[in-house]
Amino acid sequence: MTTHLRGSAHRDYVTLPWGRVHYRHAGDQDAPVVLMLHQSPLSSATYEPALAPLAARGVRAVAVDTPGFGMSDAAPGPWSIPEYARAVWQIADAIGLDSVHLLGQHTGAIVAAEAALQQRRRVRGLVFQGIPLYSDEERAEKSASYAPGYTPADDGGHLRVIWDRVRWLYPTIGAESASRQVAEYLSVGPDYAVAYRAVFAHRLDTAALAGIPTLLLHGGDDVLNRMNKEVQAAFPDAPLTVIPGGTDFVAEEQPEEFASALAAHVRAHADGESGESGGASAAGARGRGTAPVPLSKSLYTATVEAEGGRAGRVHSLTGALDLPLSRPADRADGDPGSDPEELFAAGFAACFRSALDVAARRRRTALAATTVTASVTLGTTASTGGSGPDRYGLAVALHVSDPGVPADELTELVADADLICPYANAIRGNIPVSTQVTGKG
Known part of the structure; x- marks a missing residue:
C-alpha cells in the first residue's frame, strides 16, 4: 500500500512553460504506452502499486501528476478542461511519447476524453476508470456547492476537515490510503476544487469519441459505479470490467487484477487502428491484399446508373445528378460533358x-x-x-x-x-x- 507521495517507482520531471511536471513510470521503452491521469485533488501515487504489474505484462505505464496536483507545479491560473487536455500532449511530447493509450479516472477521464478529441490520431485506445457524465442539473448543483475547500487553522483543525471529507467519500478504504490523501489535499492548497470546477463547466462530446477502442474499468464500489447505465449508453461498444470489492483505489487495492484487465486492453490495441470511422491506422496503410473491414452500420447509399461508358451519361437513382460524359481528348469549348x-x-x-x-x-x-x-x-x-x-x-x-x-x-x-x-x-x-x-x- 502506498503511504506517501513518493512511492518506489522510477520518477522524473519535465519542465514546461508553466513549471515542472512530475511523473512516475515503469516498463520497457518499446512497449505500448498507457498514459495515466488521476482523479483530483489526488496524484499519480494512486497508480504506484500497479506500475510494476503493468510492466510485467508488457506495458509501459506513465502516471502523471496533473499540473497543480501531487508534486507538479501549479498552472498559472484556473484552467478549463481543454487547457488541461492540451497540457497532456505537451507533457507527452516532453517525455517523448507519440501514440498512447489514455487512462483517466474521474476528473482525469474527462481530461483524457478531451485530449483524445484534440489529437485523436495519437490515441490507440481509451480507458475510463469512472467517467462523470453529469446532467446539466447535476453539474449546476455541484458547481454551486461541491468541495468548498478549507481554511488553515492554528490548531490544525483543517486537517480534521480534510480527514472527515476523505472518510465521507471513501468510508471503507484503509487508514494508510486515507492518510496519503490528506497529504495530497494539502499539496494542492485550500482551494482544491479548481479541477472539479473545470469538469462541472465542461460539456463532453461523447459521440465524437465513437470508434476509439474504449474500456470501462473500475472497482465495484467506485463512487461513479452508479453511473454505469449512463456511461454504457454513451459508449455502447465499450466493454465494462468491474473488479469486485474495489473502491476508487482499486489500482492500489488489487494491483494485479487491475493490471491484468488494463494490460489486456492495451495489448489488444497496441498496433491497432487509431479509432477513426473508416478504420484507417494512424500510421498509414491498408495495402493491397489486406481484407477490407466491413461496415458495421450503413448511414446512406447512393446509386448512380451509367450508360455508354466514358462518352455516355450518368444518372442518379437517389438524387438530382444527371450529366453527360465526354472524353477529355474529344471535349470542345462549351461541351457540357464531365x-x-x-x-x-x-x-x-x-x-x-x-x-x-x-x-x-x-x-x-x-x-x-x-x-x-x-x-x-x-x-x-x-x-x-x-x-x-x-x-x-x-x-x-x-x-x-x-x-x-x-x-x-x-x-x-x-x-x-x-x-x-x-x-x-x-x-x-x-x-x-x-x-x-x-x-x-
Missing part, C-alpha cells in the same frame, strides 16, 4: 472539406475560409517486373487553403481529416496522394 476523374475529384474534395469541419470541431478550432481542391490524374503504371502490359491507375493531389488559420495548425487539421474522410480511408495504400497546405504565416 468525366469519371472530375466526379471523383468533386466527391473527394467535398468529403475532405467536411472531414476538416469534424477535425476542427474536435480540436475546438474555428476555420475561416477553407477551400479544398482535388486533382485526379488518370495514367498508366508500369507492370510488375517490367513484363506484361501497363495498367491504368490514378493519382490524387489535394490542396487545402485557409488564409485565416496558422499553417502549422492547418497542417494538423489536415492530418486529422485524412483519418476521418471516407474517401481518404478507401484509397489509402492503393492510390498515391500528395497534399499541399496553405495557411496563415
Whole structure:
C-alpha cells in the first residue's frame, strides 16, 4: 500500500512553460504506452502499486501528476478542461511519447476524453476508470456547492476537515490510503476544487469519441459505479470490467487484477487502428491484399446508373445528378460533358472539406475560409517486373487553403481529416496522394 507521495517507482520531471511536471513510470521503452491521469485533488501515487504489474505484462505505464496536483507545479491560473487536455500532449511530447493509450479516472477521464478529441490520431485506445457524465442539473448543483475547500487553522483543525471529507467519500478504504490523501489535499492548497470546477463547466462530446477502442474499468464500489447505465449508453461498444470489492483505489487495492484487465486492453490495441470511422491506422496503410473491414452500420447509399461508358451519361437513382460524359481528348469549348476523374475529384474534395469541419470541431478550432481542391490524374503504371502490359491507375493531389488559420495548425487539421474522410480511408495504400497546405504565416 502506498503511504506517501513518493512511492518506489522510477520518477522524473519535465519542465514546461508553466513549471515542472512530475511523473512516475515503469516498463520497457518499446512497449505500448498507457498514459495515466488521476482523479483530483489526488496524484499519480494512486497508480504506484500497479506500475510494476503493468510492466510485467508488457506495458509501459506513465502516471502523471496533473499540473497543480501531487508534486507538479501549479498552472498559472484556473484552467478549463481543454487547457488541461492540451497540457497532456505537451507533457507527452516532453517525455517523448507519440501514440498512447489514455487512462483517466474521474476528473482525469474527462481530461483524457478531451485530449483524445484534440489529437485523436495519437490515441490507440481509451480507458475510463469512472467517467462523470453529469446532467446539466447535476453539474449546476455541484458547481454551486461541491468541495468548498478549507481554511488553515492554528490548531490544525483543517486537517480534521480534510480527514472527515476523505472518510465521507471513501468510508471503507484503509487508514494508510486515507492518510496519503490528506497529504495530497494539502499539496494542492485550500482551494482544491479548481479541477472539479473545470469538469462541472465542461460539456463532453461523447459521440465524437465513437470508434476509439474504449474500456470501462473500475472497482465495484467506485463512487461513479452508479453511473454505469449512463456511461454504457454513451459508449455502447465499450466493454465494462468491474473488479469486485474495489473502491476508487482499486489500482492500489488489487494491483494485479487491475493490471491484468488494463494490460489486456492495451495489448489488444497496441498496433491497432487509431479509432477513426473508416478504420484507417494512424500510421498509414491498408495495402493491397489486406481484407477490407466491413461496415458495421450503413448511414446512406447512393446509386448512380451509367450508360455508354466514358462518352455516355450518368444518372442518379437517389438524387438530382444527371450529366453527360465526354472524353477529355474529344471535349470542345462549351461541351457540357464531365468525366469519371472530375466526379471523383468533386466527391473527394467535398468529403475532405467536411472531414476538416469534424477535425476542427474536435480540436475546438474555428476555420475561416477553407477551400479544398482535388486533382485526379488518370495514367498508366508500369507492370510488375517490367513484363506484361501497363495498367491504368490514378493519382490524387489535394490542396487545402485557409488564409485565416496558422499553417502549422492547418497542417494538423489536415492530418486529422485524412483519418476521418471516407474517401481518404478507401484509397489509402492503393492510390498515391500528395497534399499541399496553405495557411496563415
